[in-house]
Amino acid sequence: MVRATARFRHHDEVHFIDAGDGVTITLIRVRTDTEPTKGPILLLHGVAMRAESFRPPLARTLVDVLLDDGWDVWMLNWRGSTDLDPRPWTLDDVALNDIPAAVRHVLAQTGASSLGAVAHCQGSTALSMAAVSGLVPEVEVIVSNGVSLHPVMPPFARVKLHTLRPLMQRTQSYVDVPWRDGPEGALARVTRNAVRVWHAECTNASCNMASFALGSGHPALWRHANLDAATHDWVATEFGRVPMSFYAQLAASDRAGQLVSLRPKGGLPPRFAAVAPQTHARFALFAGAQNRAFLPDSQRKTHAYLERHQPGRHSLTVLRGYGHADVFLGARAHIDVYPRILAELNA
Ligand SMILES: [Zn+2]
Known part of the structure; x- marks a missing residue:
């Protein structure tokens, strides 16, 4: 068998x-x-x-x-x-x-x-x-x-990469999907709250933050229709930090x-x-x-x-x-x- x-x-x-x-x-x-x-x-x-x-x-x-x-x-x-x-x-x-x-x-x-x-x-x-x-x-x-x-x-992801990143990297070494839990620092908190308002498509703060960290869409990293409820809940603890050093390489690559x-x-x-x-x-x-x-x-x-x-x-x-x-x-x-x-x- x-x-x-x-x-x-x-x-x-x-x-x-x-x-x-x-x-x-x-x-x-x-x-x-x-x-x-x-x-x-x-x-x-x-x-x-x-x-x-x-x-x-x-x-x-x-x-x-x-x-x-x-x-x-x-x-x-x-x-x-x-x-x-x-x-x-x-x-x-x-x-x-x-x-x-x-x-x-x-x-x-x-x-x-x-x-x-x-x-x-x-x-x-x-x-x-x-x-x-x-x-x-x-x-x-x-x-x-x-x-x-x-x-x-997508165009808005490029705007974030070339406009927002230079501002954020003055005070942040990472964009942190776990900011969902209540980040330390004013800029991180403002970012998290703005992301949650902008991403009204669902109440999963990790799903929202992941959409902010990479790409552009509601949500950006998957189609909600394709995820079952258990997997959508699971992503809440699966995603971590994206370092500014990576975004710098992505920005240079985008330009090239x-x-x-x-x-x-x-x-x-x-x-x-x-x-x-x-x-x-x-x-x-x-x-x-x-x-x-x-x-x-x-x-x-x-x-x-x-x-x-x-x-x-x-x-x-x-x-x-x-x-x-x-x-x-x-x-x-x-x-x-x-x-x-x-x-x-x-x-
Ligand atoms: Zn979601």
Whole structure:
């Protein structure tokens, strides 16, 4: 009898690793009673999220689906994870240190020579940066959701990024989604209250603050219609801080029309899509048609860049009815999305 995997059958194995610059990050290997029959898959969470974000309170999560398909699942907490001590970080740090260290660790532990990756939001951008820079040649397939090398944002999100950010960063090191709980400091309190008034679409203060922190929409990071009540409640405690150091890189990248390195070093180019990709990884790009954090044009532009250099190798899937994080958190994602991800990993 084939048993469908569910959360209570997961056995977590936590690995602490040095990212190479003195920062400790963690990997969670998710095991079940059956041994994997396929290779390792690395999961990379989005900004202000954590590895655990891939296990929302749904009957079937992406992790369950991957385990049932035989994959060896490793969830990374890169340095922006809300499970780690808060620190300022840039995508350069993650691409240069966290991702190569995680890939090497997984290969050393499993004896595999290559792996696949499923990445969301800034986990995707950092992984794409590391891949096209030639830092992780062992990654064979990259499933990337939302944005990869070309952040294209809604107009109001750009206004916040270029106008509000310079004001806020004078007194704040972070935009903190947990400001919902009553922040310290006048500016944070005014911001929180203004956000709650502006986002009258629901009374979940985290949902409101997440919409303020990234993108532009009511809400910005998902379509309410796609989240069940339990998952919408769960997001209230899932989101954390977004450091101003990240916003600075996003602003510079927005101006350049592609991801840029803040301090090119260690093999990172100044502009990531200005050079040919130094990887043989196949990219499977996913975009919610109604993504209000990064517009679907983000993935279209990266797809065009990849196809220009490696015609016919990569794919682009635009998911109708989906936004940004609901691609993984949606109540129907196990029907609408996960089978497409599996198909890309098994291709
Ligand atoms: Zn909401």
